[in-house]
Amino acid sequence: MKKIIAILLSILIVLSLVACGASESTPTEKAEETKAVETTAAPRNDTETAQQVDTSAPENGEKVLVVYFSANNYSDVDTVSSATPMIDGVSATELIAQKIHDTVGGEIAPIIPAEDYPTGYNEVADQAKNERDNGDRPAFTLSVDPTEYDTIFIGYPIWWYEMPMVMDTFFETYDFSGKTIIPFNTHAGSRDGGTYDDIRDLEPNATVMDGYNVTGGTDKATVDSEVESWLSGLGY
Ligand SMILES: Cc1cc2nc3c(=O)[nH]c(=O)nc-3n(C[C@H](O)[C@H](O)[C@H](O)COP(=O)(O)O)c2cc1C
Structure with missing residues (x-):
């Protein structure tokens, strides 16, 4: 029985580590990252930027x-x-x-x-x-x-x-x-x-x-x- 509990615990730990890795950037952070790249990449005379x-x-x-x-x-x-x-x-x-x-x-x-x-x-x-x-x-x-x-x-x-x-x-x-x-x-x-x-x-x-x-x-x-x-x- 102890062995089964230990195996179940290990599986839980592995699953939670995988979940953390996937969420390094929150959706908001991701959007911010995308926005920053777009701003940098926008041409100098982009109309919206120029305004x-x-x-x-x-x-x-x-x-x-x-x-x-x-x-x-x-x-x-x-x-x-x-x-x-x-x-x-x-x-x-x-x-x-x-x-x-x-x-x-x-x-x-x-x-x-x-x-x-x-x-x-x-x-x-x-x-x-x-x-x-x-x-x-x-x-x-x-x-x-x-x-x-x-x-x-x-x-x-x-x-x-x-x-x-x-x-x-x-x-x-x-x-x-x-x-x-x-x-x-x-x-x-x-x-x-x-x-x-x-x-x-x-x-x-x-x-x-x-x-x-x-x-x-x-x-x-x-x-x-x-x-x-x-x-x-x-x-x-
Ligand atoms: C007094 C005078 C001397 C000029 N001498 C020369 C010259 O030696 N070589 C040249 O390429 N153009 C010469 N030009 C032509 C002018 O450089 C040219 O028309 C220029 O575009 C004028 O600029 P602006 O319209 O801003 O005054 C002369 C023009 C004037 C009025």
Whole structure:
């Protein structure tokens, strides 16, 4: 009889151990685990996730600023005779700036020259050439202090094969040591014109990435999709 009771007890112990092993995760825990994986696996721009994310603050706490200069973002412009092609009322460089801001978040601010440029191409071309030949440093205003940010996207058009001179004023005004600079620019054939290396020379203690450039006048859908994949390659 004692033997039978001992056998029955052993069977009971084995059964209860098996039951415990199977219930390592409660149904709620299982659901939580599944939810966590789904959240991690959800694409960056998943609509539901995007609605919950405050685009003014990137998720990792990184402070991001998008600054850009474009001769057309502050003047009343005749779009036919203007110095640069406008797309849906937005200049080429500004279009990229807005797309970066929409995707990454953070702040966005234009670099506004103290003096308006003319709106006709020949007039802007003459003024820009004089500035370059004279080594001018045109004054500008900016509504934020860019050195308060970790990562600064900086945009401009190519003028006379290089950055507009106001960008030299900009880089000489601020010390971006320890910051990450991500340039972008528009052009009519010069691509980046060696300007990313120029920025490296001007800001030797910053990390200056290779940027994105596109021909001014490229349609918005193309710019949007190119900028998206460029940013995705940078981890945004
Ligand atoms: C004064 C001036 C000089 C320019 N010089 C060049 C140049 O050397 N190389 C080039 O590829 N494009 C040049 N361009 C074309 C602009 O880079 C191009 O139109 C750009 O998209 C303008 O950007 P925005 O619309 O944001 O101002 C020049 C345009 C202007 C107004």
